[in-house]
Amino acid sequence: MKMKAAVFEKPGVISIKEVPIPEINDDEVLIRVKYTGICGTDWSIYTGAYSADKLPMIAGHEFSGVIAKVGKNAEGLKEGDRVTADINMSCGVCFYCRRGQKLMCRSFTQLGIHIDGSYAEYVKAPWDQVHLLPDNLDFETGAFIEPVSCVIHSSKAMNVKIGSSVAVIGCGLGILHSVLAMLRGAAPVIIIGDNEKRLNIAKEMGVDYIININETKDVISAVKDITCGRGADYVIEAVGTPKTYEQAFEMVRPGGTVAAFGICPPDAEIRIKPYDLVLGEKNVAGSCAGVGVDWLDAIALLAHGRIAARKMFSMAVPLEDLEWALKELKSDPNLIKVFASPELKERKVY
Ligand SMILES: [Zn+2]
Ligand SMILES: [Zn+2]
Structure with a gap:
């Protein structure tokens, strides 16, 4: 056959x-x-x-x-x-x-x-x-469970606390990261991207601030302005370039966490000051896919209209x-x- x-x-x-x-x-x-x-x-x-x-x-x-x-x-x-x-x-x-x-x-x-x-x-x-698939999930949404499970896995690794500020770099799966952060009670949630249409979708889905890098040259200052000058409690890198990873470490506040999600080429390298990691007690949470219970959680959120x-x-x-x-x-x-x-x-x- x-x-x-x-x-x-x-x-x-x-x-x-x-x-x-x-x-x-x-x-x-x-x-x-x-x-x-x-x-x-x-x-x-x-x-x-x-x-x-x-x-x-x-x-x-x-x-x-x-x-x-x-x-x-x-x-x-x-x-x-x-x-x-x-x-x-x-x-x-x-x-x-x-x-x-x-x-x-x-x-x-x-x-x-x-x-x-x-x-x-x-x-x-x-x-x-x-x-x-629950009866109310159409087949397209059924095919969307995998990416949602990946974002959920990252969200669990980052473990955002209620009331924390979250900045997401990237407006592809970054949109989903923003929604997950809101579901965990983060406030404010900021998304940074280069595409008006995608950023507007994020806004429609409830994101508090959108930063379009075509209009805002200094995104680090823009994030600090929104977070009382400190930087965000959590920053999610969902682009996958060395430059945006470096920005993530600059816009996270001392004591905050960077979630590594965007995939760079295997040989890409970034420059970070170890001094900032030590004196600033900055953390990194890496995650590469959604697995096991992340799939059940993705199905639950989609079936109940949370996303x-x-x-x-x-x-x-x-x-x-x-x-x-x-x-x-x-x-x-x-x-x-x-x-x-x-x-x-x-x-x-x-
Ligand atoms: Zn995929
Ligand atoms: Zn094994």
Whole structure:
């Protein structure tokens, strides 16, 4: 049996072609894919900056779908169930796994990043990684659970206290970070970005202050002005450039915490004064993905309307247009979340 898939053949080449439908073992389920959210990581795989040694591969790791087949050992799941799946797989027995830090596992594997994912008609996943979608979550929002889980993981690592000031650098997933900070009782919440449309969406979602770097040259002073001259209690870096990381350490107050979320190239370096870390008692909270219970928490927040996710949805395209959409996302900063679907015949704008 064959299916349509977008195969990332080698850097710069995606081909839409017929490939075998994945065969499942007793511990897996086969999912008929509805939507896959297109992510910056997909761009990095496309350009060869990430996972180049894993190609050819079907990418796609933010997905929703319907169970088409269940393995013998899959408990509580049946054909027709609406689902998504935690993409993070680990050995379960190493030093890190035994301490509940499976993201650090030496054999850490992510579906759609290291092994075949969901830019296809079908994807398989271990049954115990599968999460049922509540009835009121549409499939696009189901495909948005993964990025929300990542932001929740970061939010937990940072552990914002009620009444604290939070500055978020970046207005992509930065918008979600801002919403999470508000949900934790932070005040004020400040978002810093370069795109009017995205910043306005953040404002609509309740962020207190937006700082557009095209209009405000000195963002450090701008954040200090809002926080009684001290700097923010927490700063979240959600861009992934050395410059914005350096800004994060400058705009966090003494005793405050910087959350490292944006991904820089592996060899990028930043300049920080150790003096400021010691005398200023500044902290760093790193986090790289949403895992385990973060997925349940993401589902709970989305199902109960705590995150107006649909405001961030821009467009959905047929799977055949994936390569076009990847490029479009790079060139049009007004696009936020774009989905690809093997079932769509034409583009759909939200
Ligand atoms: Zn992603
Ligand atoms: Zn392990």
